[in-house]
Amino acid sequence: MTTTPKARVAAFGLLIALAGTACASGASPSPASSGAALAGTITIDGSSTVYPITEAVAEDFQLANSGVRVPTSLSGTGGGFKKFCKGETDINDASRPIKADDDGEGKACATNNIEYVELQIAIDGLTVVVNPANTFATCLTVEELNRIYGPDSPRELKWSDVRAGFPAVAVNRFMPGADSGTFDYFTEVINGEVDAATQNATQSEDDNVLVTGVAGDANAISFFGYAYYAENSDKLKAIEVDGGSGCVAPTEATINDASYRPLSRPLFIYPDLGKAKARPELKAFVDFFLENTSALSAEVGYVALPADLLQKEKDEWAAAVGG
Amino acid sequence: MTVANPTAPPATPVAPRFEPALMRRKLTGTIFYGACLAAIGVLLLALTFLLIDVFRRGLPWLDLGFLSGVPSRRPANAGILPALVGSFQVGIFVAIFSFPLGVAAAIYLTEYAKDNWFNRLLQTNISNLAGVPSIIYGILGLALFVRLLGLGPTSLAAGLTMTLLILPVVIIASIEALKAVPDAQREGAYALGATRWQMVRGSIFPAAAPGIMTGLILAMARAIGEAAPLLLIGASVFVTFLPNPLEGSYTVLPIQVLQWASRPQADFQGISAAAIIVILALMLVLNGLALVVRARLSRHIQW
Numbered sequence: 152m153t154t155t156p157k158a159r160v161a162a163f164g165l166l167i168a169l170a171g172t173a174c175a176s177g178a179s180p181s182p183a184s185s186g187a188a189l190a191g192t193i194t195i196d197g198s199s200t201v202y203p204i205t206e207a208v209a210e211d212f213q214l215a216n217s218g219v220r221v222p223t224s225l226s227g228t229g230g231g232f233k234k235f236c237k238g239e240t241d242i243n244d245a246s247r248p249i250k251a252d253d254d255g256e257g258k259a260c261a262t263n264n265i266e267y268v269e270l271q272i273a274i275d276g277l278t279v280v281v282n283p284a285n286t287f288a289t290c291l292t293v294e295e296l297n298r299i300y301g302p303d304s305p306r307e308l309k310w311s312d313v314r315a316g317f318p319a320v321a322v323n324r325f326m327p328g329a330d331s332g333t334f335d336y337f338t339e340v341i342n343g344e345v346d347a348a349t350q351n352a353t354q355s356e357d358d359n360v361l362v363t364g365v366a367g368d369a370n371a372i373s374f375f376g377y378a379y380y381a382e383n384s385d386k387l388k389a390i391e392v393d394g395g396s397g398c399v400a401p402t403e404a405t406i407n408d409a410s411y412r413p414l415s416r417p418l419f420i421y422p423d424l425g426k427a428k429a430r431p432e433l434k435a436f437v438d439f440f441l442e443n444t445s446a447l448s449a450e451v452g453y454v455a456l457p458a459d460l461l462q463k464e465k466d467e468w469a470a471a472v473g474g
Numbered sequence: 475m476t477v478a479n480p481t482a483p484p485a486t487p488v489a490p491r492f493e494p495a496l497m498r499r500k501l502t503g504t505i506f507y508g509a510c511l512a513a514i515g516v517l518l519l520a521l522t523f524l525l526i527d528v529f530r531r532g533l534p535w536l537d538l539g540f541l542s543g544v545p546s547r548r549p550a551n552a553g554i555l556p557a558l559v560g561s562f563q564v565g566i567f568v569a570i571f572s573f574p575l576g577v578a579a580a581i582y583l584t585e586y587a588k589d590n591w592f593n594r595l596l597q598t599n600i601s602n603l604a605g606v607p608s609i610i611y612g613i614l615g616l617a618l619f620v621r622l623l624g625l626g627p628t629s630l631a632a633g634l635t636m637t638l639l640i641l642p643v644v645i646i647a648s649i650e651a652l653k654a655v656p657d658a659q660r661e662g663a664y665a666l667g668a669t670r671w672q673m674v675r676g677s678i679f680p681a682a683a684p685g686i687m688t689g690l691i692l693a694m695a696r697a698i699g700e701a702a703p704l705l706l707i708g709a710s711v712f713v714t715f716l717p718n719p720l721e722g723s724y725t726v727l728p729i730q731v732l733q734w735a736s737r738p739q740a741d742f743q744g745i746s747a748a749a750i751i752v753i754l755a756l757m758l759v760l761n762g763l764a765l766v767v768r769a770r771l772s773r774h775i776q777w
Contacts, residue, residue, distance in 0.1 A: 192722055194710075203737070206712045207547040213714055222723030223712035225733070226705075357736045382738035451547060452738070 190218035191432040197224075197231030197244030198332050199356075200376050201418050203451040204273055205244050208440045211447070215439075219432045227356075228332035229256070235267075235421060236260035241433055243267075243421040246275065246332030247339075266424040268471045270464045272440065273448040273456055276406035277337055277414040278380040279390040284369040287317050290391035290398035293413065296341045299324060299372060304349040310370070324352035325364045325373035331356065337374055340413040362387065374414075377401060378452030406454045418453070427472050434472055441465050528754070532747030540748055544714040545730070549741035554749050556713040557730040560629055561698050561756070563719045564726055567633020568640065568697045573690055575637070576644030577679075580686070583645070584652040585674055597649070604642035611639040612703030620707050627708025629717055629724040635703055640693035647689020651682040684771040691764040695757050701728035727753050 195205055202225045209221035226234065228245045235243035236259035248269065251257035260267065279296065281288055287310070291299075295313050298304060299322060308324075310317035327333045329346065339345045355361055358375045365371040366386040380389055380401070391398035394412035405411035420440065427433045441464060445455040456464070535549070543553020579600075587593040615635030625631040655678050663673035679686075710723040711733040717724030727749055734746035 194723065199736070202711075203547065206545075209712060210545075210547055210714065220715050220722070221712075222710035222725075224708065224710045224723075359736055359738065362738070379738045382740075 188218075189216045189432040189435055191430060192220045192222065193242065193433055193436050194240045195221065195223045195242045195244065196226050196234050196240045197242075197421075198228040198246040198418070199225040200228075200246040200275060200331070200333060201244035201272070201420065203378070204418070204444065204448050204453060205242075205420070205440075207447040207451050208436075208443055211443060212436055212439050216432070216435070219436070221436065227330040228335070229330060232256040232421075233259070235423070236263060236265055238263055238265055238423075241423050241426050241430075242437070245419040245421055246416065247335050248419065249421065264425070267421045268424055268468060270420050270422070270437070270441065270468055271417045271456060271460065272420050272444040272464070273418045273453045274406055275416050275418050275453060276377040276401040276411050277333065277374055277416060278377050278401045279372065279374045279392060279414070280365055280380055280387040281372050281390060282365055282367075282369045283386070283388045285388065288313075288372075288390060290393055292393040293341055293395070296392070297343075300326065300337070300349055300352065301342050302347045302349060304351060306351045308351070320370050323364075323368050323371040324349065325361045325371060326352045326354055327358065327361065327375060328354045328356035333375060336416045337414070377406060377454065381452050403454050407457060422468075424471055437468060437472075441468060525754075528747045528750050531744050532749075532751045535744045535748035536751055540745070541752070545712055549739065549745050552734075552745050554727065554730055554752060556716055557725050557727045557749070558752065560709075560713070560717050560724040561726040561728075563629040563717065563724070564632045564636055565694055565698050567630060567719070568636045568694055569690070571634060571637040572641055572644050572693065576641055576690065577648050577686060579641075579645045580648030580652055581674060581679070584649055585670065585678065600642050600645050604646060607702075608639055608700055609702045609706065611635055612706030614638065615703060615707045626721065627710070627723060628721060629719045629726075631707055632704055632709065632724065632726070633719075635707055636697040636700065639700065639703060640697050643693045643696070644690050647693070648682070648686045651685025651689065652678060654685060655681045680771075681775055684768045684775070687767045687771060688764045691760055691767065695760045698726075698756060698760070699728060699753060701726070701732055704729055705732075727756070 193209075195209070202223065205223055209223055213219060213221055225231075225244075228243075228247055231240065231243040232245070232249055232253075233255040234240050236256055249256050249260070249267070279291065291313070298313050299308065305312075308322045309319045310322055311319040313322065326337070326348070329348075334348070335345050338348045342348060353364060355364075358379045361373045361375055362379060362383050365373045366383070372390075380387060389401055391400045392411065392414055393399070394414075396412070399405050399411045401411050401414070406415045409415055420437070422433065422437045427437060441461070445458075445461060448455045540553050541558070542555050543551065544556055545554070546552040583593065583597060587596075612635065615631060615638065619625045619631040619634045620627060623631075625634075659677050659681060660673055663677045668676065704726060708723075709729045710725050711729055713723055713725040731746050731749045731753070734742045734749065737743075
């Protein structure tokens, strides 16, 4: 092999140059700092359900404050809390409240002296869906949902077992994965215990898989966040839920006024209080979040918080972090 | 003089027992040919469907603004520059770390190590490591690079984790390339009075270089297309700035694809497909590079 030394040097030089550009590019992407006072990096992790709202807020906040970077991840509510309580992130997105007695969550936060504030930023209506070809099921009670998704639900469940009068065809069950807050919330309110659920359902962390599964199977049933139903309402049929006071369909109105029970659930962010007191950009970000969450939640498919409830959250935040 | 005239009937009759099998043997040959053709056909068919689907969905979204933009909640404004730069950084780190480590390990195992049970065990284990699920390397990377060494969720940590992931493949490819060099080369070098180091440097490594480089580049392509380990070691999904390799967050193309593909809105599926096209283009460039490097390096090899 006798490649000329010159060619070798040139190739090596090119590689170094490329590496240099790639590394140097990290320095400052937009020179237009517009004299903004705020600077820093705010790291956010947590629920994939809350993620679209956080993404929208982070996008607009960074447009307004070019000195602040807001990288966002989605490890799921539980995975996010584990990082949050180690002090690795500044804010955790959550689709359920923190588990105070969990080793990785509340206890870890206490051990590491991490104080937090729980702020509700939107409402989601867990929507139970079936295939549009399913004409018999229009409304299910909590008890009937428990028969489908409860831990004791038999492997060969037929629709006629759910309610007498339904046809004797198999119920093909789909549901979100066990790491999701959606799964935790549903099992808690329907089955009475977090994580207690049937082993006979197809689970997926990707809600689009659930949408596809139900859209292609006349006997299927699943549940997920309202945004996924709203985007796919042409392929799916939403089931009304009877929580003890009659059948209620999930709509923005019923989710908002909490008459869609018990599957309306709050969505939260958990800012690290200690860091927010010390870092003005983090405080400003949470202020910005609360100020814009209503408009942005609606834009990305969630139900905005009623004004009085939102004001309560703003007051709680202001009191906690201090003027 | 008993040379048979070619046109004359053979002196000794052909054993008749071969005759009846002839048709069957030819048939077997044809069936095998057909099976091979069907195998490649299945592959091509799957690839064609995949490409048509991806291009049909993604091409309308693919423009200069997409390549130079940053992610956004509005698919029309979204771009992949941070992910592209992140993937590029990870790829460069992988090349920088895995080339010396992989090649040195392979040279040790083929040229220096004695052929004893320990080294055979070592080699078997390296082959086994190539089959370990990539998510396991993510767990290792999280514990070792992100937390223990304190690198944090940076593209440097990602590059190191991916290096561990592809190192077995690089080592195996390099070993095969080194073994393919005829022993005459080694003996020739020794006959001229070369030391072992001179033999490796001047004769064996240059001869094996095309195979080694091909293996390295193909392994790099795998590292760039991999998402699972990076999810664990903290790649973000919403990064609107160009990542600094030594500190702060980053994202890579496969993660961006994964995140967009899991969104309910159809437009996000479109930009997800567009990002897949970008990954495919990157792979094509790397594979093309492998071909060029192989051709260039093997020009002067003759034995």
